[in-house]
Structures are given as structure tokens and as C-alpha cells.
Amino acid sequence: MKQIFAYETIEQYQKNIQTTRYFVDKLEIYRQLLEKEYELHDIPKAIVWTSEEIATNIFSNVPIPAYTNKDSIYMNPNLEDWRQLFLRQLEDQQHFEIERYYKTISNDHIFCILAHELTHHSDLFLDEFDDDRMDSIWFEEGMCEYLSKKLTLNENQFNEIAKIELELIHLFRDKYGKHSLDDFGTASYESESLTSIMYDYWRSFQTIKFLVEERSNNNVHHVFEVYHRWNKEGRKVSLTQYFSLENFLNTL
Template sequence: MKQLYLVTDKEQLQLYQDFLIHHQEKWQSYIHYLKKNYQVTDLPQAILWTDLETATKILRDCPIPAYTNEVRMVMTPEIEVWKSIYLRQLEDYPISPETKEIATYYSSLSDRHLLQIIGHELAHQSDCFLDYEEETMWFEEGMVEYISRCYFLSDQEFEAEKRVNEQLVQLFQAQNGYHPLSEFGKATYQGNYASIFYKYWRSFLAIDFLVQRFGSISAVFADYHRWNDEGRPVDLLTWFNLRI
């Protein structure tokens, strides 16, 4: 993959290049892991490293500064930007011990979480997934989040992230009611950050539940493909008997 930079000044260019040089071996090893374990054969032709405004307003109207397709991946490699985005999930909730705990967690994120975001986007290239359809979007988004977290985060970090996700899901549902995973789709990105990440975190938690039930990621994928091979007799949520 080519490494491209769309920056506003030399300082920003240096910042992004330093991040790439410092962490390149780690995410290159991750790519090898994806190819070995998750049928990743083709990668985007380039990664475009750029800032928040360029990623979310100029290149694409999208509130999240990380996204990919077969041609290019876009990523903002600034941990302070991501801390701010995640903290904005709390804007509509009153201050409580729970929200303070969540805020403390997000304020302490490290570059490992940036690598996990990159890993999330690269895992979308897996041929283990069926065609990307809104019907199964929750499965793919939850699975790439799960795979990348397992790889880049320690066991303690994984569990801390999971706990925060569970808390945010509970906060959102207490205020806005329950929303089924089948609603994950293009309209997801028209909401605020709490609404957007609610769907991502629930998808991750669904995959975490399935991995615990089936015993491994590969076993979950096997049942997912059996659903497809048998002609998709019911929707995927019903197939997995998911009621979370």
C-alpha cells in the first residue's frame, strides 16, 4: 500500500510520518496475521493520512475520520482527536459516577487504540465476509471491531473497553429506548456520536457474545457461512438467536 499525506503544514506532516515510522512494523505484522487467519488477499491501494476536517468534511461527509474501500483507506492518526470524538458520546447524559468513569477511560487512550482503529478498517478486507449489505452490516462491523481489539489491546484493555461499551449502551437505551441491531445501516451516520457508537458497541458486544457461545471466531464464521449456504432461511439475528 502507498502511504499518502494530505496535510496543512510541515508540522502535521512530520507528526503523521513519525506515527507511521514508529508503528509501521506493528500494523504490518497485523496485515500478515489477517492474511494468515482471515483470508485477506487484497488491500486498499493506499492509506491517506489526514486531519479531522479533511477526513470528515472535504474528502467525505462522515463524522468518523476512519473509513475504507477497495481503493483507499482514510485515517486521522491523532489520539487527541479520537479522545475528543469518544468523549462527545457523553454530551447528552447528566454527570454521574458512571459518566465520570467513562470520561476517565477515554481520556487515557493510547496509540494502541489508534492501531486498533486502523486494524478495524483493514479487517474489512477479509474474504470471510459475504457481500456488504445492510442486513448483515452489524455482523461485519462487530467482527472487525472484535478481531482488531483482540490483536492490538491487552486482555485488561479489552475488558476495560468492553465494560465502557456496555455502560454506554445502557445509558443510550435508558434515554432513547432499545434499537435492534438490524437498524445498523447508512442512516447510522446521520445521528450524533452517542447514536453512531451505540450501534458499533452493540455490534461488538453481539460478536463477543457469539464467540463465547461458539468458542472461537472461526466457529462463528462457520455458522455465518452455513446460514448463507442454507439459503438464508431467516435473518441473521434470528439465525444466531440473538436477543441482546
């Protein structure tokens, strides 16, 4: 993949170049794992490294400075920017444990975001980048969240972030949790609320975690098999119905 730098000043480039190199080296290892185990055949042509402002106001209007399309991944590599973004998820609510966690996350946690974007390019996912992506986006987003965290973080790190995001779900359930997970679609990104967007990511991750670890005895590929069977049978019911997730989702 080409490495493209889109900053307004040389100082921004210099501030982030060491982290960028660290991410590129880690991504090469992760890429090889996806190619071996998760049907990654075509990788993006480039990663565009840029600032949060440019990522969310020029290249896109989504308030999350990491995303991908068929040809490129766009990524802000700056750790402090991500710490502040994650703290904004609290919407000025005070929660000591969550605040402590996000104030101390490392570049390994930020790398999960980059790994998530590459995971989207796996051919195990059914929808193409130019599809409307309306009826199963939770599966793809949740699986990208799950694999990028499970395969790159250590066990303690993985368990900690799962705990924090579950607490966030509980914290914002009444405000953002009234719609079906199946409603998580392309239109969800049009919301002006960062937290409302992230809420569906948290739910999707927890749902995939449940399907893999509780339903499938840690067999990720079995979960993919059910997902593909749902598609082959014509998507006659929603994907959450097909996985019989109603009782689980009611516990979130």
C-alpha cells in the same frame, strides 16, 4: 500499501509522522496475521493519512475520521483528536469512569481503529464494498471491532474497553437502543449524531464477543461458519434470528 499524506500544513504532517510510522509497523504485523488466519488476500492500495476535518468534511461526511473502501483506508492518526471525539460520545453527560478512560487511552487503542479498517478487507465477509450492506452489517462491523481489539490489545486493555462500551450501551439504551440490531445498515451513517452511530458499533462488538466467547468456546472460525451457512441457506431469516440472539440482545 502506499502512504499518502493529505494535510493542509507541513506542521500537521510533522506532528503526526512519528505516530504514523508506529502504526504502519504495527499494521504490517497485523496484516500478516490476517493473511494467515482470516483470509485477507487483497489489501487496499493506500492509506490516506489526514486530519479529522478533512476526513469528515472533504473525503466523507461521516463524523468518524476513519473508514475504508475497496482501494483506500482513510485515517486520522492524531491521539488527542480521538480522545476528544470519544469524549463527545457522552453528549455532555458526566460519567467519571468513562471520561477517565478516554482521557488516558494510548496510541495502541487508536491502532485498533486502523486495524478495524484493514479487517474489513478479509474475504471471510460476504458483502462487497459497493453493496448496500443492509441485513448483516452488524456482523461485519462487530467482528472487525472484535478482531482488531482481541488480536492487538493485551487482556487487561481488551477487558477494560469491553466494560466501558457496555456501560455506554446502558447509558444510551433508552435514547438510541429502540431499533433492532439488524437495522444497522449503510443508512445508519447518515445520522448527525456521533453517539447514535457508535451505539450500533458498541452493540455489534458485544454481540460478537458473546458469540465467540460464550456460544463458541472462543472459536472465531465457528462463528464465521454459522454466518456463511446463513448466507448459503438463502438468508431466510434475519442474522440475529439465525444466531438466536433475542434473549442476549434484550440484556444489553
